[in-house]
Amino acid sequence: MTETVDLVVIGGGIIGCSVVQHAAQLLPPSTRILLLERGPVAGATSGSCMGHLMVTPDTPQDYAFTRTSLDLWGELQQQEGGFDHNPTGALYLADADEDLELLPTLLEQFRANGATAEVLDGRQLREVEPGLAEDLPGGLYYPGDGVVLPMLACGAMLRVAQRANPNVVVRPGCAVIGFERDGDRITGVRSERGTIRCENVVNATGVWAPDLAELAGQARLPIYPRAGNLAITGHHVSPIRTQLLEVSYLRFAHGAATVDPTRTDDDVGGHAVNMQPQTNGGCLIGSTRQFRGMDKTINHALLRRSLSRAQRYVPAVATAPIVRTWVGLRPYAIDKHPLIGPWPQLRGLWIAAGHEGLGISLAPITGRLLAQQLAGLAPAIDHTPYLPARFAR
Amino acid sequence: MNARILEADVGVVGAGPGGMAAARRLAAAGLQVVVLDEGQRAGGQIFRQLPVGASGHDRIAEPPSHEHGHRLIEHFERAGMDRRHGASVWDARPGRLWFEQGGESWLLRCQKIVLAPGAYDRVVPFPGWTLPGVMTAGALQVMVRGFGVVPGRRALVVGSGPLLLPTVASLVSAGVQVVAALEASSRWRALRALPAVIGNGARRREALWYAKKLLLAGVRLRWGWTVFGCEGDGRVQRAVIGKVDRAGRPRRDTARAIDVDVVGAGFGLVPSVELGLHLGCASRHDAARGGHHLVVDDAQRTSVAGVFAAGEICGIGGAEVAMAEGELAAAAVLHELRGAPIDAALRRAVAAERRAADAMLAAFAPMPGLHELASPDTIVCRCEDVTAQRARAAAALHGSSLRAVKMGCRAGMGPCQARICGPSLQAIANARPDEVMDRPIVQVPLKVVRSETIVDAPRD
Amino acid sequence: MSGRIEGLGERPVVTITFGGRQLAAFEGDTVAMALWADAQVALRQSSRNGAPRGVFCNMGICYECLVIVDGVTVRGCTTLVRDGMVVERGGKP
Ligand SMILES: Cc1cc2nc3c(=O)[nH]c(=O)nc-3n(C[C@H](O)[C@H](O)[C@H](O)COP(=O)(O)OP(=O)(O)OC[C@H]3O[C@@H](n4cnc5c(N)ncnc54)[C@H](O)[C@@H]3O)c2cc1C
Ligand SMILES: Cc1cc2nc3c(=O)[nH]c(=O)nc-3n(C[C@H](O)[C@H](O)[C@H](O)COP(=O)(O)OP(=O)(O)OC[C@H]3O[C@@H](n4cnc5c(N)ncnc54)[C@H](O)[C@@H]3O)c2cc1C
Ligand code: FES
Numbered sequence: 001m002t003e004t005v006d007l008v009v010i011g012g013g014i015i016g017c018s019v020v021q022h023a024a025q026l027l028p029p030s031t032r033i034l035l036l037e038r039g040p041v042a043g044a045t046s047g048s049c050m051g052h053l054m055v056t057p058d059t060p061q062d063y064a065f066t067r068t069s070l071d072l073w074g075e076l077q078q079q080e081g082g083f084d085h086n087p088t089g090a091l092y093l094a095d096a097d098e099d100l101e102l103l104p105t106l107l108e109q110f111r112a113n114g115a116t117a118e119v120l121d122g123r124q125l126r127e128v129e130p131g132l133a134e135d136l137p138g139g140l141y142y143p144g145d146g147v148v149l150p151m152l153a154c155g156a157m158l159r160v161a162q163r164a165n166p167n168v169v170v171r172p173g174c175a176v177i178g179f180e181r182d183g184d185r186i187t188g189v190r191s192e193r194g195t196i197r198c199e200n201v202v203n204a205t206g207v208w209a210p211d212l213a214e215l216a217g218q219a220r221l222p223i224y225p226r227a228g229n230l231a232i233t234g235h236h237v238s239p240i241r242t243q244l245l246e247v248s249y250l251r252f253a254h255g256a257a258t259v260d261p262t263r264t265d266d267d268v269g270g271h272a273v274n275m276q277p278q279t280n281g282g283c284l285i286g287s288t289r290q291f292r293g294m295d296k297t298i299n300h301a302l303l304r305r306s307l308s309r310a311q312r313y314v315p316a317v318a319t320a321p322i323v324r325t326w327v328g329l330r331p332y333a334i335d336k337h338p339l340i341g342p343w344p345q346l347r348g349l350w351i352a353a354g355h356e357g358l359g360i361s362l363a364p365i366t367g368r369l370l371a372q373q374l375a376g377l378a379p380a381i382d383h384t385p386y387l388p389a390r391f392a393r
Numbered sequence: 394m395n396a397r398i399l400e401a402d403v404g405v406v407g408a409g410p411g412g413m414a415a416a417r418r419l420a421a422a423g424l425q426v427v428v429l430d431e432g433q434r435a436g437g438q439i440f441r442q443l444p445v446g447a448s449g450h451d452r453i454a455e456p457p458s459h460e461h462g463h464r465l466i467e468h469f470e471r472a473g474m475d476r477r478h479g480a481s482v483w484d485a486r487p488g489r490l491w492f493e494q495g496g497e498s499w500l501l502r503c504q505k506i507v508l509a510p511g512a513y514d515r516v517v518p519f520p521g522w523t524l525p526g527v528m529t530a531g532a533l534q535v536m537v538r539g540f541g542v543v544p545g546r547r548a549l550v551v552g553s554g555p556l557l558l559p560t561v562a563s564l565v566s567a568g569v570q571v572v573a574a575l576e577a578s579s580r581w582r583a584l585r586a587l588p589a590v591i592g593n594g595a596r597r598r599e600a601l602w603y604a605k606k607l608l609l610a611g612v613r614l615r616w617g618w619t620v621f622g623c624e625g626d627g628r629v630q631r632a633v634i635g636k637v638d639r640a641g642r643p644r645r646d647t648a649r650a651i652d653v654d655v656v657g658a659g660f661g662l663v664p665s666v667e668l669g670l671h672l673g674c675a676s677r678h679d680a681a682r683g684g685h686h687l688v689v690d691d692a693q694r695t696s697v698a699g700v701f702a703a704g705e706i707c708g709i710g711g712a713e714v715a716m717a718e719g720e721l722a723a724a725a726v727l728h729e730l731r732g733a734p735i736d737a738a739l740r741r742a743v744a745a746e747r748r749a750a751d752a753m754l755a756a757f758a759p760m761p762g763l764h765e766l767a768s769p770d771t772i773v774c775r776c777e778d779v780t781a782q783r784a785r786a787a788a789a790l791h792g793s794s795l796r797a798v799k800m801g802c803r804a805g806m807g808p809c810q811a812r813i814c815g816p817s818l819q820a821i822a823n824a825r826p827d828e829v830m831d832r833p834i835v836q837v838p839l840k841v842v843r844s845e846t847i848v849d850a851p852r853d
Numbered sequence: 854m855s856g857r858i859e860g861l862g863e864r865p866v867v868t869i870t871f872g873g874r875q876l877a878a879f880e881g882d883t884v885a886m887a888l889w890a891d892a893q894v895a896l897r898q899s900s901r902n903g904a905p906r907g908v909f910c911n912m913g914i915c916y917e918c919l920v921i922v923d924g925v926t927v928r929g930c931t932t933l934v935r936d937g938m939v940v941e942r943g944g945k946p
Contacts, residue, residue, distance in 0.1 A: 040792040151791075154800075155790050159790070233844070235943075280900050300850075319925040321808065321927075323810065325837055325838070325847075432912075433881070444864065444881025446862070447861045447862050453858070525908075528910070533911075535912060535930075627905055778901040808916035808919075812915070813915050
């Protein structure tokens, strides 16, 4: 039996769920939308990551991209909630004096975008976050960041979608195994549970996006898994209440310098700790960066480094109970920008993937931009830097 | 920092009957043995000892058939080896065990590992099971037999399987009035276990001893009954009990309330497989043996070279099985390290004890209908306060697997890492009472440890 | 009511403080058992809904017995008492 729908979204991570949500909200409610997910919804990267909603002020484009997305997160909280949304603000922490040099530049970037942020000295830091070590030289506070629990947010997005459009179907445990095409256009996908006819398909499969592109007979997309080790503490009252990150993070995480994904050593792209309070009283500690294929075994050396950095900033972490550790794979796009939009070489094929370490922050704007393009509506912000066409031959 | 590294021929995890039997035999053969156990005293779950210094009778409510167990403890404690109590093993590789002891981070390097980490109670969620005063049957036993503490005045004991009897006996010895002792399984189902009990000397004597103890205390075991819920203000004060059908489904029309101040619940045991799974050992699911357990060959070898297992980790079987398997595991280690032949009698003993245990436990195999005790707002995951209703919504959206349910509502992701809710989580979330739990998803640390323990862990 | 089984001999007595109140315990007791013998059954508060929780497994598996000892969260059922130990309820303050 062949099923027919209007839109298939492949991949039930935060990106796929957001695409489903915004498509359900922007396309007519008669549109039949089917989400196909190989494993559980939020079972891959979006269930193995942190939930820092982060504004990056590096350029006006970056700022508009992240800020608009965070505003959409706020809307989702209003509409649905239930995903531990917590407007914590963020503290960028300097460890030593050389890090202090990064603060004025960062402050300037926030200000240039009209945002408020403050540079704090050690004493002021501890007023915001009493658990911090006494000898920290300073930091920067940006009140606009927040924290969510990504796997619960996936569910919230899908619930909103199903309310907006009764024709949304979510099918976990059903992998896409092939595509049907007629010349240069897509006519359907083959799934583990049969063929589905449809004219539009979104590839939102994160680190697997290159495999799916290949399955559709296209060139592999330049997206590479970038591993991060995480640890979570138990339910004691969290030693922190703000999202904390080392300011040295800026040197490599979202900055201009690209890194070589074929290098597998521990340090590609540097290392900085990131700590996040959880509503249940735990604290999430991350997160390292390493290219080593799809390997998800813990890198103990890197994990130890994260934990010892965390102990350095928040001494109470030393005796905090660690409940679990794990590895997540960030979908790293080679030019550091996600791919959002149509694939020009196969009509009906769309891509929403490659968000590296910012996919949670950027999920709402990604879903919105893609749905706007599907619906032929004007984009919320300039979407051209993210068009996948830049990688087409 | 001093590198806290130990070297030994064999590392044994667990000082219950399985671990003690293995360690004693290995030490007697002249091998260097280190035993790591989280508990404060040797004996494991069954042969509980009171804290050091307590005198008078140092054993409470133990049948005479436990005598050889206490002789084993004596031999074990006299044998020359490094016994470490309060030591939690949190990471392992073949030949390596990392543990935390007294807030310090240690590494044991050894040639062979014997896993005997035992089991823990299985409790099916029911309304009010999170109230203080409601606990596992095992918890009550530990309280009485391990610490000489009186659990309460009026107790309710519920559950299924042979461990209800020792639980009642412990309470009686502590002077607690056992208001009701409810076995969910039917008398007819239980009759099937009779041949196994009668045919095995130790089991027969034990059963008779408990039967007499209950009789003298005037406690009657009621078959086909269980708890429907508990209530109270800040702690348990009342329980609603009633009959269940053969599948374990509550018959609501039989419900009635009783006043109690402590409740012990135990619906069987779950093998503690985490360490074995983390080491990569093959496992199998067998409901009557408590769920997922390690697979071992006829010399207690797991599928991973150099890793042996004994006792409940190989499937629930009780102390006699554990001791026999511990002896055999030790013989197999000696065979690999010293070329000593394995005595065929040890193999026969294991096979005979397993046969008897399997026959007995078959009568108390988990009853799926008990999963209907939980109402929509009953908390299923105690760590994250996830209700049955939320678990169901999660399964409906995210998928039916253990991982999907976890991702959809955070159940099973707290500090107990689904050890408590796991066995019931999928059955309740998918509203399919007889659904079997997926293999647990394990990850370091296998026991919760301090951040600095991980940071300071000696490199191998 | 809870309490101690009589006739088990005398172990050295230590004093601990729980929630600001002093109570006597025996050497060799775990924190959880010393508190239970003193009729203190609520050890932690659920961090989500604040409900009281107490000893559940008594063998280190369930983490329901979390208490704060000298500022560090530990399992009450696996932590031995020490003279002068200050114990607070675990979870939400
Ligand atoms: C350690 C770590 C920390 C992070 N911290 C943050 C943070 O604090 N803030 C932030 O904004 N971002 C963070 N991120 C980044 C963020 O997690 C990712 O960018 C985001 O989750 C990617 O989502 P996705 O939907 O693209 O991928 P995924 O969540 O991996 O979803 C892709 C889905 O596609 C499915 N799939 C694959 N193949 C098929 C097939 N053939 N058929 C059907 N389905 C298929 C997969 O099963 C998977 O579920 C972090 C990432 C990591 C690893
Ligand atoms: C609470 C409880 C009460 C019981 N009461 C009885 C009874 O009265 N009568 C009866 O016949 N049977 C009883 N049993 C059944 C019991 O499991 C067996 O009879 C027997 O004790 C099994 O022996 P074992 O060696 O396999 O494990 P256990 O006796 O359980 O010993 C395992 C030991 O390993 C330790 N351990 C586990 N993991 C780690 C780790 N990661 N690091 C360090 N140490 C670790 C544990 O602390 C424990 O001391 C009880 C079981 C439980 C759980
Ligand atoms: S009561 Fe379960 S860990 Fe202490």
